[in-house]
Amino acid sequence: MTTATDTRLLPLPTPVRDWGLLLTRVILGVVLVAHGWQKFTEWGIAGTTASFQEMGVPAPPVSALIASIVELGGGILLILGLFTTVAGILAALTMLGAVLFVHAPHGVFVAGNGWELVAVIGLASLVFALVGPGRLSLDALIAGRRTRSIQA
Template sequence: MRPLLHPASTTPALKDVALLISRVALGVVLLAHGLQKLNEFTLEGTTAAFGQMGVPAAGVAAVVVTVVEIIGGAALVLGLLTPVVALINVITLTGALVIVHAENGIFVQDNGFELVLALAAGLLVVAALGAGRFSVDALIRRPAPATVSG
């Protein structure tokens, strides 16, 4: 019964593959949204939209959110500084949920919170578990080879 309820306990690589797929998927979505704010909507358009939605300091928020999504999304794809960039994005998504989406219900077609909630939940898991073995973080953490002194 244990393998059924916790499959990674019998196949450790499964955890690393799941983290890789999750972090790449989350990173791609964040990167796409950040690039959309920058290139399609423009920072001016994003600022105006944030202002209409009641986001405080809309100009600053537009720049911060755009940069966090682009840099954080790319870092997640690479698995670089994963817990840090995941948590920073959770903070911005929580702000979006509270300030903009919560009052609209769950469904995204009504400007609801389902997307920001799903992204934040996934990012919390990645932040808690780290990037996994298939990441730049794992390369950075790798211990230096032992030297033989003689």
């Protein structure tokens, strides 16, 4: 029988986890930034709104602006590891909307406009909201400063 203190169940060493979280956070953030940047610059908010309207997304002008801001801003925040919980939740909710309103009827595979990519982005974002960004983040730096000032 194994217990919670059994060494076989202990996670990877903290530095390995932190570098893994950093790498994953940065790549996830870059993907989100690319999608948000595309909505602002390549398609424009008007084009994104028209696309959302065509796809049946509710309140297309508002939805297009929110999705664009969350993807671009949330991606930047995830890269920095700043306000990670909020950025992760907002990105996850945005991706949930994309799955429900656009991608679910098309099956799994992204090549057929399926839900796999938005699901992975959403779940990865949710993981960061749940576990935090790791020690190599601005959130950790700020928390460390707060802890030191409280102890002083």
